[in-house]
Amino acid sequence: MTPAWQHYDSVGRAEGRVASPLRLRLRYTTAGGLTNQLLAHLPTFVIARELGAEVVVPPAVSRPGFFRGNKEWRWESAETLLDLDKMKAYWAPRGLVVHKTPELTVAQSEEYPRLIQRNDPPTALYGNGSCLMMKMPTPGNDLGTIVQRTRQAALAAAEEQLRSSGATPECINLDSGNSFLRVAVFSTQSLALSTLQGFFFNATLVSLAEEIKQALGESFNGVHLRLEDDAAGWNERFGGAAGVVQAYVRAVQAVGFTNASTVYAASGLLFNGTSPEFERIITSLQAAGVARQIVYKEALVGPERLQGLHSEQLALLDVLVLTGSGAFVGHPQSTISVMAEQLRICAGFPPQTNQFLDIPLSEGNQQRFERFVRLAADYMPTGIARR
Structure with missing residues (x-):
């Protein structure tokens, strides 16, 4: 048991403090289809605003046609749909850090559509980025519950690293699959609408x-x-x-x-x-x-x-x-x-x-x-x- 952990366990935790502010990064995927993709971005940004987390925007996907039973999707840059530079500039003074999609190899880009079909998180594609990695909790669709459970899980992970190594993680990746239908946005209409104002298209x-x-x-x-x-x-x-x-x-x-x-x-x-x-x-x-x-x-x-x-x-x-x-x-x-x-x-x-x-x-x-x-x-x- 490290001295840093002993002090935190006996003093900081009792006072409801953390050893240092936790830097959280939401990494997620989307579904196929234009609005399904937009409706995956929106709840993730809503969660990030309430959680005080950063957002890593995933790639987009396109289709070769509108055929019954067609399941083929193709990787596309997120910037073919979204103006991420404008979004980054909009959200930065409002306390939300927006990251563009990490650089992917050709093979990783080709793998991404298969990843979203399996509804897997992007962990295997992105790596850890020097951050602690954990799966984002999925306790239902209520925003308050999602934020509370996620914060508790991140704090527990940070405490475990402090206990074992004497230092809190530099950042924590909260990875999840498709965020479409993640949050019941109608119940948080004001927050959802103000978030939508910060979405800018290509x-x-x-x-x-x-x-x-x-x-x-x-x-x-x-x-x-x-x-x-x-x-x-x-x-x-x-x-x-x-x-x-x-x-x-x-x-x-x-x-x-x-x-x-x-x-x-x-x-x-x-x-x-x-x-x-x-x-x-x-x-x-x-x-x-x-x-x-x-x-x-x-x-x-x-x-x-x-x-x-x-x-x-x-x-x-x-x-x-x-x-x-x-x-x-x-x-x-x-x-x-x-x-x-x-x-x-x-x-x-x-x-x-x-x-x-x-x-x-x-x-x-x-x-x-x-x-x-x-x-x-x-x-x-x-x-x-x-x-």
């Missing part, structure tokens, strides 16, 4: 989204057509593609789309360019008298401008444009649709300007969306006029 995508919105004009409506092959299971209750298109027609009519509307359409069906299937959907919407014209990014900026962007960058571009639409229709099973809804509310659009297809969700899915995705359900921005 500047090239933001600039391109603004260009598209300017081309659309001052007033346009938006629709997220979740009709790709991997959504077929959700849409079977409508009797297939034709039925779900009619459900979209009913939804856009309910929220006030008319034959004078300019409509921006977002869909993974455009991933490989326009298709007869997509064109049939556009024709059906126009025939129903809910749009003067229906446009999409591929037509507005040209495929050559989008060449080289991966799947999740294209999805983020759509979300950024949809966030500025005067009215919006989405698919209730899609986290992208629900995230667009929430971002529109944060931007000052009334909740009633959002509409979803009339598909009854299972109780479990309904609860997941309400607890983990709808972080702005009752939010009223100050200083922003409702439109």
Whole structure:
């Protein structure tokens, strides 16, 4: 038993002190899909703010297409989606240290998608970085409980090292797998929303989204057509593609789309360019008298401008444009649709300007969306006029 431990055990612990401030670093992974990735970053940052920890941002992943049963993901730099330099600068004066993804070899980058499929922590890829390593506790989804248990576990690990070596660790890595659904953000709405304000997206995508919105004009409506092959299971209750298109027609009519509307359409069906299937959907919407014209990014900026962007960058571009639409229709099973809804509310659009297809969700899915995705359900921005 070291003298340092003896003093701490007899004096410091009784006074509720630690031998030195503990430097904690949250290292985590995400899930596949754009909003699933964003909804892994957000709760981690929320936890870090409450815990006084640093954040190590993981890589992003993209997909080759939207095919049923497809499980292939590809490593991408986190900075293809997030402006990490801007995020670091924003959070530093607010007491939160943000680290970019550690340098990875080609082999490690190729391993990362397999790691997230297994929901493994990034420990094996990153190494210890001269820090003590421990698995982050997972005591449920309540923020206060997560912070308390994590702090207790980190303190216990630091005490053990002090007892055995006479020195506390320089830092502690708190490693976890996918952080999607980690915190029930709706119960910590104020903290979640203020955290979201410190998220900044890839500047090239933001600039391109603004260009598209300017081309659309001052007033346009938006629709997220979740009709790709991997959504077929959700849409079977409508009797297939034709039925779900009619459900979209009913939804856009309910929220006030008319034959004078300019409509921006977002869909993974455009991933490989326009298709007869997509064109049939556009024709059906126009025939129903809910749009003067229906446009999409591929037509507005040209495929050559989008060449080289991966799947999740294209999805983020759509979300950024949809966030500025005067009215919006989405698919209730899609986290992208629900995230667009929430971002529109944060931007000052009334909740009633959002509409979803009339598909009854299972109780479990309904609860997941309400607890983990709808972080702005009752939010009223100050200083922003409702439109």
